[in-house]
Amino acid sequence: MSEPEEPEGATARLPLLDQDTGSHSGKDSDPASDPASGVESGPETGARQKPPPGPAGRKGRAGRFWSARRVPAGIVALLLLALAGVFLYDVVSVRAGREALAPRRELARQLAQRPLDDTWVLVGAGLAAALGLWLLLLALTPGRRRVLPMRRTHPDVRAGLHRDAAATVLRDRAMEVAGVQSARVRAGRSKARVRAVAHFRDLDDVRGDLHAVLSDTAGRLGLARPPKLSVRVRRPGRKG
Numbered sequence: 001m002s003e004p005e006e007p008e009g010a011t012a013r014l015p016l017l018d019q020d021t022g023s024h025s026g027k028d029s030d031p032a033s034d035p036a037s038g039v040e041s042g043p044e045t046g047a048r049q050k051p052p053p054g055p056a057g058r059k060g061r062a063g064r065f066w067s068a069r070r071v072p073a074g075i076v077a078l079l080l081l082a083l084a085g086v087f088l089y090d091v092v093s094v095r096a097g098r099e100a101l102a103p104r105r106e107l108a109r110q111l112a113q114r115p116l117d118d119t120w121v122l123v124g125a126g127l128a129a130a131l132g133l134w135l136l137l138l139a140l141t142p143g144r145r146r147v148l149p150m151r152r153t154h155p156d157v158r159a160g161l162h163r164d165a166a167a168t169v170l171r172d173r174a175m176e177v178a179g180v181q182s183a184r185v186r187a188g189r190s191k192a193r194v195r196a197v198a199h200f201r202d203l204d205d206v207r208g209d210l211h212a213v214l215s216d217t218a219g220r221l222g223l224a225r226p227p228k229l230s231v232r233v234r235r236p237g238r239k240g
Contacts (some may be wrong), residue, residue: 067143076135145189150222159222163187166221170194173217179206181236192218192227197236207233 090101099105114121147160167187174183174194179201186193194214198206210231218226 063142063149069138069143072135072138148187148189148227149224151224161221161223166223166227167192169221170214170217173213174210177206177209177213180210187227190225190227192229194229194231196231196233198233199236203233203235207231 086101087104090104094100144160146163148163148166150159150161152158164187167185170187170192171183171185174180174185174196177196179198181197181199183194183196185195192214194210196206196210210233211229214229214231218229
């Protein structure tokens with residue numbers, strides 16, 4: 001007997017985390033796979049007893065994810081390699097008794113003739129300083145702003161939740177509130193903006209229910225810093 005098919009366009013409920021236990025809600029817990037039971041099950045070794053928690057089992061700090069920034073680093077490395085190769089070739093050429101490259105002779109002439117307060121000298125220095133500050137900013141900042149760090153329940157495991165996924169969960173929960181016709185959610189690093197349209201019920205009641213439901217949902221996403229909510233509810237506009 002075949003299982004009933006889900007209607008087209010339906011969205012499945014995503015699992016949430018219980019704040020107290022950290023386990024998935026909406027599913028029956030299995031003692032063999034429940035971390036709280038102290039037993040792990042593997043495909044070959046079967047069930048084995050987990051070692052008791054010690055100093056190494058402390059929860060780690062849920063920091064932001066750092067980006068490798070391979071593309072900017074690769075571009076900068078290629079540019080520096082090409083520039084160093086050109087200057088090295090020019091130096092070797094001059095040492096061998098040949099003339100220096102025309103661009104280097106022109107650059108030396110310009111630097112010798114133009115004063116330090118010349119407009120083009122100041123513009124070039126400003127561009128070089130801006131490029132250096134940009135590279136330092138890329139090197140010192142984590143990046144990956146669209147990945148929200150989750151709570152660390154194990155020191156060797158780090159997890160993150162994409163902003164769009166968090167916004168999708170909040171929007172699905174908002175659509176379950178009575179009176180909500182449509183909802184839009186934009187999740188940021190520290191704040192989630194919810195814009196809902198209510199076609200019946202009092203707006204204050206809908207706003208209160210939305211804030212209560214979404215506050216509980218945001219706390220159960222497992223994020224290290226649950227986002228603050230900004231909820232706005234309005235009536236649908238008139239057609240025509």
